[in-house]
Amino acid sequence: MKTGETAVELIDVRKTYRVGEPVHALDGVSLEVPRGSYTAIMGPSGSGKSTLMNLVGCLDTPTEGEVVVGGREVGSLGDRERTRLRGTEVGFVFQTFNLMPRLNAVENVALPQLFQGVGRAERRERARKLLERVGLADREEHLPNELSGGQRQRVALARALVNDPAIVLADEPSGNLDTDTEAEILDLFDEFHEGGTTMLVVTHERHVAERADRIVHLLDGKIERIEELDGGSTTDESGTEAST
Amino acid sequence: MRPLEFLRLSWRSIRGHKLRSSLTTLGVIIGVAAVIAFVTLGASLQAGIIGDISPDDQRNLYGWAAEPDAEGGPLAGAQPVFSQHDLEELSDREDVEAAYGYATIQTQAISNGDEQVPQGDGLIAAGPSYIREDDLREGRQFEMNESEAVINPAAAEQFEENVTVGDELTLTILGGQQTTVTVVGITDTSEGLSPFEGFETAPRVYVPTDPFYAEQAAGLGFGGDGGDQARYLAIVVEAESADDRAVERARESATSYLQSEQSDASDLLGDDLEVRLQTSTELLQQLQDVLDLLQNFIVGIAAISLLVGSIGIANIMLVSVTERTREIGIMKAVGAQNRDVLGLFLSEAVILGTVGAIFGTAVGLLAGYLGAWYIDLPLVYPYEYVALAIVVGVVVGILSGLYPAWRAARTDPIDALRYE
Structure with missing residues (x-):
């Protein structure tokens, strides 16, 4: 696990898109994500969720303000360094899984390490271990189209964790899953969170967000409020049914 | 990321689209196969011809008189201008080892005892040294003024009972006149012995110009009543050695004599004809030039095919980049650098190009082999072209893949991940 207090920090971040009239996707957002925390981001469409994700995921740079990931300020980095930071400090889990269709489960999990120059044998070993941890030890050589949605998302989660990142970013991770599978995946998130992984989940579903320690509500590019949840991820399964 | 990993991943994508990839490489395969096949054939053809020039042949100058602008192979536009007297004078000159006439005599048939085979040409009259010692499998050269002949294996074997040294053959000259010759030697090859004959395999009988051509020429009215008046279309002038300078001296010496007032030939040369004296190599050079021209033409067509092939690769790579936008996004999200x-x-494009080149080379070599076998040539594989073909494959891959790969590399991961 990485040392240090803060996994990700946003300091007065603005992101302005210029499509004719300037649009402030994020307008002065400051947020600290401590290491080992579990944060959910909620908000309606256009509230700036995706922009926040892209910034934290080192896919984009802020127009103003600072985004610090794994101790480094993203805006000051060149493209190559930013890519490197993304590869080592951020793990992505997407709604649509986004696995490489022609790579099998082990190869998909090992992919981020391939780009870090890790040797083949070492990659496979690490990938196997992670697949075992997400419960797919018997699916190693399967291609994504031979796996169910839940299994694919497990592979994606294993892939997100393979470089031991500062933060795992999940964008609507259960959006394409049925209720039972969703619960399984979220349980897995809890499990890794308990193991010390920092989680940041973007969702518009209350019961998904409630797995977190706190919920950050975004509205019109600003943080509307931060809702601290006591018990956080320890909320039991029935708790997902009740709202608020 | 290591090169081997690139190749492994790229190979995976290519295998993912077998039909598409195969069709894409087809352009390169056809282009490379065409080049390799024709280069193999060309090299084999060249070896088949050049291989027939023995080192000893290098000292021979093959001469004829023709209009300066006559074009074509040996004897193109040749006129009978050289007299026996000229040849004797030439033989006596310094720098010239020997000079003799060369002529083919039209025949109707050759008989060996009771057995007669029809033969229209292939009776060649020349000087004794036309048959070189090392061309003889058995026996000896014929001698001038004798009814002697040297035959080649094809001529010997066309009778039910093979002709051997010492046998007598009856030649029926066109017009019905018959003459008998004693076989004194058999050559070791059935191919032509000089560029005058051509190099194809055929039955041939070699006899001394005197008496055979002299009589024949008289019969046809070439040169008046006596053998001495016979004029030759073609002559062979032998230099003292195969050394380039010796050959050059012989050429100058012979040319200056033939064009001088002293020669009989000069009377007939007039202003219209000029004497040409060329070595086998020089004569073959013309053939070589034609071959080269043909080969360049084919290589040009193949180059167009390769160009089309690389456009095909570039096109399919562009489609592939668009198709895999999302994959590019994923790779970038998980830390893939632009490079x-x-x-x-x-590497995907390079694999396509290289695989195309390898298959093309294989197909080309096979086609060249079959072609050489079909027209009965010694097979020569142009290995440097095989290496070149592979290099071309790699280069075609790089050139056609560069732009699509660059497009892929600069894809924005945010857009790519959203791409449906």
Whole structure:
């Protein structure tokens, strides 16, 4: 696990898109994500969720303000360094899984390490271990189209964790899953969170967000409020049914 | 990321689209196969011809008189201008070892005892040294003024009972006149012995110009009543050695004599004809030039095919980049650098080009082999072209893959991940 207090920090971040009239996707957002925390981001469409994700995921740079990931300020980095930071400090889990269709489960999990120059044998070993941890030890050589949605998302989660990142970013991770599978995946998130992984989940579903320690509500590019949840991820399964 | 990893991943993508990839490489395969096949054939053809020039042949100058602008192979536009007297004078000159006439005599048939085979040409009259010692499998050269002949294996074997040294053959000259010769030697090859004959395999009988051509020429009215008046279309002038300078001296010496007032030939040369004296190599050079021209033409067509092939690769790579936008996004999200994405797509194009070149080479060599076998040539594989073909494959891959790979590399991951 990485040392240090803060996994990700946003300091007065603005992101302005210029499509004719300037649009402030994020307008002065400051947020600290401590290491080992579990944060959910909620908000309606256009509230700036995706922009926040892209910034934290080192896919984009802020127009103003600072985004610090794994101790480094993203805006000051060149493209190559930013890519490197993304590869080592951020793990992505997407709604649509986004696995490489022609790579099998082990190869998909090992992919981020391939780009870090890790040797083949070492990659496979690490990938196997992670697949075992997400419960797919018997699916190693399967291609994504031979796996169910839940299994694919497990592979994606294993892939997100393979470089031991500062933060795992999940964008609507259960959006394409049925209720039972969703619960399984979220349980897995809890499990890794308990193991010390920092989680940041973007969702518009209350019961998904409630797995977190706190919920950050975004509205019109600003943080509307931060809702601290006591018990956080320890909320039991029935708790997902009740709202608020 | 290591090169081997690029290749492994790229190979995976290519295998993912077998039909598409095969069709894409087809352009390169056809182009490379065409080049290799024709280069193999050309090299084999060349070896088949050049291989027939023995080192001893290098000292021979083959001469004829023709209009300066006559074009074509040996004897093109040749006129009978050289007299026996000229040849004797030439033989006596310094720098010239020997000079003799060369002529083919039209025949109707050759008989060996009771057995007669029809033969229209292939009776060649020349000087004794036309048959070189090392061309003889058995026996000896014929001698001038004798009814002697040297035959080649094809001529010997056309009778039910093979002709051997010492046998007598009856030649029926066109017009019905018959003459008998004693076989004194058999050559070791059935191919032509000089550029005058051509190099194809055929039955041939070699006899001394005197008496055979002299009589024949008289019969046809070439040169008046006596053998001495016979004029030759073609002559062979032997230099003292195969050394380039010796050959050059012989050429100058012979040319200056033939064009001088002293020669009989000069009377007939007039202003219209000029004497040409060329070595086998020089004569073959003309053939070589034609071959080269043909080969360049084919290589040109093949180059167009390769160009089309690389456009095909470029096109399919562009489609592939668009198709895999999302994959590019994923790779970038998980830490792929631009150069990694560039390398992946580039190596895919290079694999397509190289595989195309390898298959093309195999197909080309096979076609060249079959072609050489069909027209009965010694097979020569142009290995340097095989290496070149592979290099061309790699280069075609790089050139056609560069732009698509660059497009892939600069894809924005945010857009790419959203791409449906």
